[in-house]
Amino acid sequence: MSDKFRADFYQNFIEDDRWKYMVNGLGNTIKITFFAVLLGIVLGFLVALIRSTYEKTRKLWFLDMLCRVYLTVIRGTPVLIQLMIIYFVVFGSMRIDKVLVSVLAFGINSGAYVAEIFRSGIMSIDNGQFEAGRSLGFNYRQTMFYIVTPQAFKNVLPALGNEFIVLLKETSVAGYIAIQELTKGADIIRSRTYNAYMPLLAAGAIYLVMVMIFTHFVQKLERRLRNSDH
């Protein structure tokens, strides 16, 4: 059994430097996830601000409408379709860096979910906090930035962490546009060695470890933010 295991391991990862497919793939997965998360936070934060501003003050109705269209379309269609539309339709007739395409697709997709998470956070802050800010002489923007959003962020952190875990794993469909991320790396090895369990288990284990590391840091951040309660 261990001999067989060693032979399989050799064939799947050592021979022809096949481990490079996994390592290069991992690099792309991390790159896509990292920048997509950043884009998602920026987009989501803006959309959440616009939508909650509209709900509180009835201003910015036009932007609010745009945001609602964005949320409906992005949350209503599969991310794989969005990815392929961006690659084959939006950037239809040009050479474009596929990591960039993936970052855009996953970032825009994640932004829609993050927006609703942020908005729920903002709406969860008691209106009294808002009134207190205003009565202390803060204007709307200052109240939002100095009083409401810091508390909201603390409330939504678990949901936000959850969204990024989903995003990390969702990047596994990026292989559809022939980008070599972690899952595609495993697929390439699988197509060479006809061995299913080793590349797939290895890829699964790498995702799992990444999620565990990420969860650890989110929990640490949560703890630290909770300390400021006292």
Add this chain to the structure above:
Amino acid sequence: MKKQVLALVMAAVMAGSLTACGSSAADTTTAAQAATTAQAEEKKEETETETEAAGDEDGVLVMATNAEFPPYEYHDGGEIVGIDVEIAEAIAEKLGKTLEVEDIAFDSIIPEIQSGKADFGAAGMTVDEDRLKNVDFSDPYTTASQVIIVKEDSDIAGPDDLSGKYIGVQLGTTGDIYATDYEEEGSTIERYNKGFEAVQAMLQGKIDAVVIDIEPAKVFVSQNEGIKILDEALTVEEYAIAVKKGNTELLEQINGALAELKDSGELQAIIDKYISAE
């Protein structure tokens, strides 16, 4: 009432998804076991197959293929048709069996044969050393070349010009394996899940060339303006039918049927029907 129906439907869906998970988990274990006990099984097969005729006892031959590879196998009005399918049908007829075609991903065909879920694989498969480690191949039934498709105004004139270029392939095909050699010369290989996606990417200027089997290449070129197949092929190779390693009985039956089909001219007739029709 409505809620009850909904609950029932959801329960059914969940049960369905559970069994789906269950069977796929079983696949991997059987594939793993098949791999680990390959040698032991080889001996066992010899004794077993003597009593057991080719394939199942119920007279069904299961063929694994990936029906996205015209004209060898493709979907046509809900049916899977093509050269490989017709050859397989002719073989099954000669063996007195009914053929069942199973459409799966190309890189799952060999695991499917190894695990015994399919009796043989016919999917425009080239005999190569890596594959021979995992399955046995019949005598070749046709030859095919890996050709290079480029845009008509391309500066690529032959395989030598591929270095440093962006080359599109279908993941796991021989075109992929051969094109991968060009990675050392600074080329970038883009592995698409489907052949037409690689062609589409080339039409959009995202990649410089596509390396793929000659027959699908002809179809792609006939359906799209402004692209051509280079005269000089990348490689020339032979297609054969894959069976489970050690299943010599079925292999011999297939080889016998293939030889008869070749002699009677039926084989050539099937190939001509699809290829000259283009």
